[in-house]
Amino acid sequence: MTKVLIIGAGHAGGTAAALLRQYGFDGAVVLAGEEPAPPYQRPPLSKAWLKGEAELEDVLLRPESFYAEQGIELRTGVTATAIDPAAKTATFADGTVEPYDLLILATGSTARKLPLPGADRGELLELRTLADAQRLKAALGPGRKLAVVGGGYVGLEAAASARALGSEAVVIERMDRVLARVASPVLSTFFTDRHRREGVEILTSAEVAGFEAEGVRLGDGQLVEADAVLVGVGALACDSLPRAAGLACDNGVVVDETARTSDPSIYAIGDMTFRPIPALGGLRHRLESVPNALEQAKQAAAAIVGRPAPAPEVPWFWSDQYxxxxxxxxxxxxxxxxxxxxxxxxxxxxxxxxxxxxxxxxxxxxxxxxxxxxxxxxxxxxxxxxxxxxxxxxxxxxxxxx
Missing domain, CATH: 3.30.390.30 (FAD/NAD-linked reductase, C-terminal dimerisation domain)
Structure with a gap:
C-alpha cells in the first residue's frame, strides 16, 4: 500500500491531505505538523482573530474529527529534523523515523529576522502562527500602543486591528512609502491616507537602529515609544530540510508544474516553493498566499493519483483593512x-x-x-x-x- 507523508500541517498540507482522499487515494496518509492545533486558516490571524471575532473552531480548515473519519493520521506538535531521500524516511525531533513512498513538503515560511541590537528580545512580536496572534492580542487594548516595523500587508492589517481594539498604532517603514515592494504608488498613497484618518501614525524613510525596553530606536536617534512591538519585514522559505537533503533550492524549493521537486518521490507546496506559473507564461516566483497553497495542493494530489492536472490559475491575493x-x-x-x-x-x-x-x-x-x-x-x-x-x-x- 502506497504511503504519503505530508510534513507541514498548514493550509497547504491540510488541503493536500483532504484532496488525496477526495481524489480517491486509498493508501496511507500521514499529516505531521509542528503546531499543536489541526490545520487552520492564517489570514484571520491579523484581522478577525485579533479583534476577537473568531474562535479556534472558526479558523480550522476542517473539524478535527475529519482527519480520523477520512483515515488521515494527524500528528500535531511534531518537528521534522531530517529527510533521507535514498532511504525514503523522515526523522522527527522525538526520535520517530517515518518511512514514506511519496513525500509532500509543506513547511511554509518563517518571519525574516532583523540583525539589529535588541532583536533577540523575547518581547518582540511576530505574526505567523496562532500562538503569535494570541501574544499580540494580549498586548492590545485601550491605553496601549503598538509599534509595527514594516509597512507590508500584515503590518497594516495588524495596525488596523489594533485601532479597532482601542490601541494607538505607529507603522515604521524604511522605504519611502508603505507597500513599496508589493504595490503601486497609487495604492500606497490610498492606504497611507486611510490609516492616518484612522489615527495610525505612518513613518516612512525611517531606519530602525535597534529595539529597547521602551520601544524602537530609529537611526536618527528618535525613540518610538510603544508597549508592544510587532516586526513584519517579510518571510523566508522554510527550506532547510530539502536543502540538507540535497534537493534543488533557489529562493525556496524548486518545483515543476506538478509541484514535484528534483526528487521524483518528493513534492513541495505552498509558501516554501519557487514555482513556475503557467498562467503567466511560466514565470517563476515564490508566492505567499492561500490561493497559491490551494493550487499547488491540487497539483500534487492530482499527480499522485494520476488525475489530469488542474487548470492553471492566475495568482491572486487579498487584504482586508477597516x-x-x-x-x-x-x-x-x-x-x-x-x-x-x-x-x-x-x-x-x-x-x-x-x-x-x-x-x-x-x-x-x-x-x-x-x-x-x-x-x-x-x-x-x-x-x-x-x-x-x-x-x-x-x-x-x-x-x-x-
Missing part, C-alpha cells in the same frame, strides 16, 4: 505603464498594470468587477483598449470582453 477590501490578481513584473480606473479619493478604484497591450496585474479596492475582469483578461492574455479601460462609463464586463 472596511476596505483589496483584491490583487497577477504580478506587476515587467509592466510598462499603469492605468487607474475610478477615483481613489472615493474609496473604490482599480490600478491596472499593463505591458504592451496586455494587463499583467490588477489592484482593486472595493471594486469586485474590476478584479474579476482583470483576472480573466490576464488569464486569457486578452488585448486591452487603454482608453476604454480608464473610462468608468464603459462597464468592466464590456472591457473584459475585448
Amino acid at each position: 472596511e476596505v477590501k483589496l483584491q490583487i490578481a497577477g504580478l506587476g513584473d515587467g509592466a510598462d505603464r499603469q492605468v487607474v480606473r475610478g477615483d481613489p479619493t472615493a474609496g473604490a478604484f482599480a490600478v491596472f498594470h499593463v505591458k504592451g497591450d496586455r494587463i499583467v496585474c490588477v489592484e482593486a479596492v472595493n471594486a469586485a468587477a474590476e478584479f474579476m475582469g482583470g483576472r480573466q483578461m490576464i488569464g486569457r492574455g486578452t488585448p486591452v483598449d487603454l482608453a476604454r479601460l480608464a473610462d468608468t462609463t464603459v462597464p468592466m464586463k464590456q472591457v473584459a470582453a475585448g
